[in-house]
Structures are given as C-alpha cells and as structure tokens.
Amino acid sequence: MGDRQGGVLTAIGDTPLVPLHKVHRGPGEVLAKLEFLNPGGSIKDRAALKIIERALARGDLVPGQPVVEMTSGNMGAGLAVVCAALGHPLTLTMSEGNSPARVKILRELGVEVILVPQVDGEPGKVTGADIAAAVDVAKRISVEQGAYYVDQFNNPGSVLAHEEGTGPEIWAAADGDLDAFVVAVGSGGTFVGVSRYLKSRHPSILCAAVEPAGAAVLAGKPVTKPQHVIQGTGYGSVPPHWQPDLMDESIAVTDEEAVLWHRRLAVEEGLYVGYSAAANVCAAVKLLESRRLGPDARVVTVLCDTGLKY
Template sequence: MQTGIATSVLELIGQTPLVDLARITRGLDGQVLAKVEFFNPGYSKKDRIALQLIEDAEASGALQKGDTVVELTSGNTGTGLAIVCAAKGYHFVAVMSRGNSPERARMMAALGAEVVLVEQSAGAIPGEVSGADLALVEARTQAIVRERNAFRADQFQLPGNARAHYLHTAAEIWQQSGGIDVFCDFIGSGGSFAGCAAYFKERDPAARCYVVEPAGAAAFEGETVSRANHKIQGGGYAMAELAQIDRGLVDGCLQVSDAIAAEMTRRLAREAGLFAGYSSGANLAAALQLLEGAERGARIAILLCDSGLKYLSGDLFGA
C-alpha cells in the first residue's frame, strides 16, 4: 500500500518549489524564477550535495560503516552532512571559521556534529570570511582527516558536488519551468553553477550562464582582489580557479556589493515573503542587472541558497 509517509529525512531533500518573483520584477521586461532551496531539511541547497557525496562514497567503498566523515564548511554543507550522517549513522566533524554566523555552528551541533571552529586570519573582520580564513580552515581540515583516518567529503574537489545539481536541481528547474534562457549563480565551491549550467546548456545550447562574485573579490573573473573580506557568507573566496567549473560553461561574470546583496535579500523578505540569506540576495541582484541590461526580456533562473534564519545574529535584518 502506498502512503505519503517518508521513511527517512533523506527523502525530503530536493523537489523544492520554483517561484516567479513577479512583484520584484514588475516594470521590467523579463522574468526571474527563484528555486527556493531553503525548503530542504537543512535550509539550504547544500543538503543535495551532502547526500550525493556520501552516497557516492558508499557506492565506491571509500566510506564504510563506522567511518568518520570530515569537511570544511561555511555552515550549509556542514548542516547537510550532519543531517545525512545522522540518518546514516556516521560520526561527522564540521570544520568552520569563527567568521561565519554562530547559528550555523549551533545547528550542526544540535544535529550531532562535532564542530571545530578555526580562528580567523590576522586583521580579519568578524562576520566576513575571506579566502585567507578559508585557507586556515582547509589546513585544519586536512590535519583532522589525517589524525582520524577519516573520509573527506570534499565539496571543492569531488565531482558529486556538481553532479547533485546536474541530476536534481537543474532538472527540477527545467521540468518546473518548461525551460529557461539564463542562469546566474553566486559561486563558492562552484558546484551549483557547474551542475546547473551543464544541464541547461545540454537542453538548450543557447542558454546563457553567468558567474556571480562579490565586488572587490572577483578573482574568477580575473580581477585583482581589492577587498577580500565581504559579508556574503558561503562563497566569494577570491579563487581564480575552481575545480568544479569548466570555463566553457561561463558566458559572463557579474559583481555584487555587500550593500546591494543585503538590500536585495531584504526585498525578497518584504516584497516576496521569502526569508533568505545574503547569497540569495546576490543572485537576485545579478538577475536584475541582467534584466536591465544584456538579458532584457529573458527568463532567468536563480537559487535562493539558504534561509535568513542563519543570519539573525548579524545586521542583515536589523534589530
């Protein structure tokens, strides 16, 4: 007998809604469709890659019963891995910079993860994680993997990151929308951009895909980094190359300032009722740039990457 009862939280990952941001785009020629990834159980798109990375490792034999899983995180991948590891019975160690919002560490710990917080680099600004901060987290992560002989769920290197978005995120967007013209995405590991761009271009070679970076830290675009610290947590680490991204998928690059990303995030909440985080605002800002310029009249897809609940300790939404 078929029922509507899920057998595991893992069955709740994916199949998130796609919303037309019609109130925000009124007066503009074109459409922005937002994939609401904070409907995943860990409130972010990273639940998808967490499940893919663990299941790939199980299938290959790289991860076996009783093993420990380790990965660096800005909080979202770690939350996804904490959920997947809890459901599957693995011990998970999340390694994160103290520059990330404290809600993230608390949520991972509540889900049973062991959370290791790494101090920021000299001169760093709390709440603004730079590439230098990430390098310190990477070094600590590598050390813990060696010490514990653990499996590294490496979101920056393993192909399961992009594959999760190719197989699921992009396929869902295409099925829900009937097709899109443009995709733009704020990059961290680059997995969501790479997987979605590959899928969209396979379905329609004329589809255009744009990388989004923080203003002043657009190293992938080839610019000199003038401001490595920024508030858009979860990405923008000023990396000139990302293993996940084939540059042949990139049709252009866009930059978004902290102030504009914050403004757009607040607009999502106040005009669309969508309570999302900084990177979602960055994606919306980039989409509006395109509708007002090079992609006037286009149907643009973006991801609302995570929930605003993860930013309440900061100044994003005010007192």
C-alpha cells in the same frame, strides 16, 4: 548506498521554482528555486547527499565510519542531516568568522564543531585564507580519526548533485522555457552542474556567475576587497572544478546591494533568505534590466539558504 525510503533524505531536492513578481515587475521575469526548503536549510544538502551516497557506493566510506569536512556552515548542516540519517559520526572545522547561528545549529544536530581562528578576515567576513586554515585542520583531523574526508571543493559529487538533480529540476519546472541561469559561486558545484545540464539541453541559455564586487576573480579581475557579506561564495580564487567555458558572463554585486535585496525579498516577497540568495536575485534583475535579453526573458536563479542562519 543508504536506504532513503521514508527518511529525511527523501526531503532533499525537488524544491519549487517560483516567480518573483513583487521585487521585479519587468522587463522579463525572475524565477527562484527555493533551496532553503531543504532539511538542512540550504542547497548544500544536495551535494552532501550525493557525496556520501557516492562514497558508500564506491567503498570509499564504510557503514559507521566517521566523516570530516571544513564548512562555512551550509555543507556542514547538509552533512549533519545525511550523516545522522545514515549513522556516521561527523566532525566539522569552521572559520570563527562564520555566523555563530550556524555553529549552534550544527552542534544541536549532534556534530563536533572545531572553530579555527581567522587569518585575515573579520567576523561575518570570511576570506580565502580563513578557509584554507580551516581546511588544514580538517585534513589533519581526518587522518587522526581514520575518517572519510569530504573535500567538497575537489569532490566530483558537488557538481554531479546539480547536473543530475538541480539542473533537470529547473528544466522541467520551467518547461524548457528559460533564457538565463544566474548563481553565486562557492565550490562552483551549483554553477558548473546546473550550467552543464542546461547548456546540454539548450546551448544558447546564458549562464552567469555572481561575484562579490572587489573579488570578481572569475571575471579575471584582481581581488581588491576580499571581505564581503556574501557568505559561502566569492573566496577570491578560482575553484578547482571550475569550467570557464560554461560562464558567459560574471555579474558583480556589492555588499550594499546584497543587504538591500536581502531586505526586499523578506519584506516584499516573504522570502527570508541569506545574502548569496539576495545577491543572486539582484544579479538576475541587473541582467534583465541590461535589456540584453528579450522583453519576455525568463531568468532562473537559486535562493541558496535561509536567512535564519545569519
């Protein structure tokens, strides 16, 4: 287990939960957890830290051993922070379709980044097939390097980070007074971990997944539009540790809505965040405007990453 005392790792988590009163004046209230404040700029720092600490504690990773992962950027940045702090060389594979800003950040954090050509997506729009191609390269490299392969989609640490961290933080900051939790799904770690914790505290808390319109597989719909702007989420397949019983509903968000809310959050709230964050707030507002919750309902969501990464 790494020594977290005094280093950058102590800055991961414990993010503020703030009301968004400018972009939504009612009914009800949207509360957003400012995950872009983590040192790697996104919520994935939490999963990176939990996965590496767990691997060290279990002996799956030994001090100084290389680490390899496929990333859309944010898990990579989280791993870069954690691996730098704990002294593990890191190699990441990434689809060429992810934003060049992310590649630059990772390389400046000392990471070896290997770009993998897209299969059927286009720049800025990464599909499930693009991700699968990048995963194949990561697996091959991890064998070659004798590295620890993170495998975020299958690693239980992704869920545990949120069940033991994000969920309890939300519950405490909201004083147990919340009606719904709404979040977009990539690996599903955030949705599954937070929903598990919140429902253990109060089973009636509504948990909604946010999905790109046209790729709402969790809602049981066919994929008609695999390309979308909500990077890091909506890969068109059900993630391995998905728990369908936790999802009360799925809320679809279009590219146009994500772009609009990205702009509104920046201009009206001073929150310059990414497109999944924007989609999350859009979905939270849709839920409140549907009037299925009470007029004073409180809906919690997450601002997953900073807009500086796009």
